[in-house]
Amino acid sequence: MSSVISDVTLEIALILLGLGMLLAGVRAYLGPKITDRAVAADLIFFAIIGFIALIGLRANIEALFDIILIATLLGFMAAISMARLGSGGRR
């Protein structure tokens, strides 16, 4: 019984997370400068971490926390390389 309820709530959570991702996607599309897009892409990445966590819980993935650990470390690389792209190599 309780697992049915939590399955439905997880699906609602996925939809809400998709909404947040959509907002960030529109900003990434509109963003006047590349750094605005970089900030929006950062937010999309955090939403992706949320997606991974929710889908992992839903599908009972064994290695869920390893995936989350690697995902958090990869987001750093994306942010740094987009910052580098925005400043044209200057520091």
Next chain:
Amino acid sequence: MSTASSLTSWPWRMLSFLVWYAKAFVLANVYVTLDVLRPKKRMKMAPAIIAVPAASRSDTEWTLISCLITLTPGTLTLSISREHQILYVHGMFVDSRESLVGEIQEMEDRMLRALRRSPGDLRRPIQVPDVEPVEEPPGGELGDF
């Protein structure tokens, strides 16, 4: 004797700093979230970029204080100048220059007391020196990454 006692008190000092920081972190999150959701006319935002004199000395202290400032939502380290001992901080709710400077310096004081064996040299430059633009970018700014 004094070094031994400061060594044994280190975990406690660190823990109490972490608890203080966690509280400040959650409060800053609440402030920023509320201000984003507030109607435009009643927004309390008063952003500013302020030069904050800092007391940090070593690489570790500079890195940690700028990370901690950025991690707190609402404040953001834009640049540091090690030779002038200045942190350039972008704040979201800056009523006056003194309020942000006091906030950052309180955090730095607490961090240095938790990090160092003895508080040591907590002096800061009294007044902000006039930083002139230079032709070559100074290598010390924001480390070398």
Next chain:
Amino acid sequence: MELYDLMHGAGLLFIFLGIVTIIVAGIGLFRLPDLYLRASAVGTSAGLGVASIVIGALLMDFSGLNLIKAAVAVIAQLLTSAVGSMAIARSGYLNNSMPAEITHTDDLLKTRRDLDADSHGEPSR
């Protein structure tokens, strides 16, 4: 069984807290006028949002090994997101993203070299 339900509910609560933080940051991307304020708003979801989603997932799928992995993931996320948003904000400043009108003090403006440089031109190395 009782404890299991309790942890399940608390986990869902944390996950929804994180999702609300991410949505608020998404709204903030539209309501706030310049890059630095937007970076501050995204900072809430980088710290509290991701951390509470990971903690919620941990509560819903608890084990000792998962506790260690989640703790390392949260600490890594906090440190790297701080460095990442610092790098983005700095590159925005180098890329002539000027602060919005309501910014009342700008001490960093005095130190700029290329005030009249074209922001869309080739970056001077």
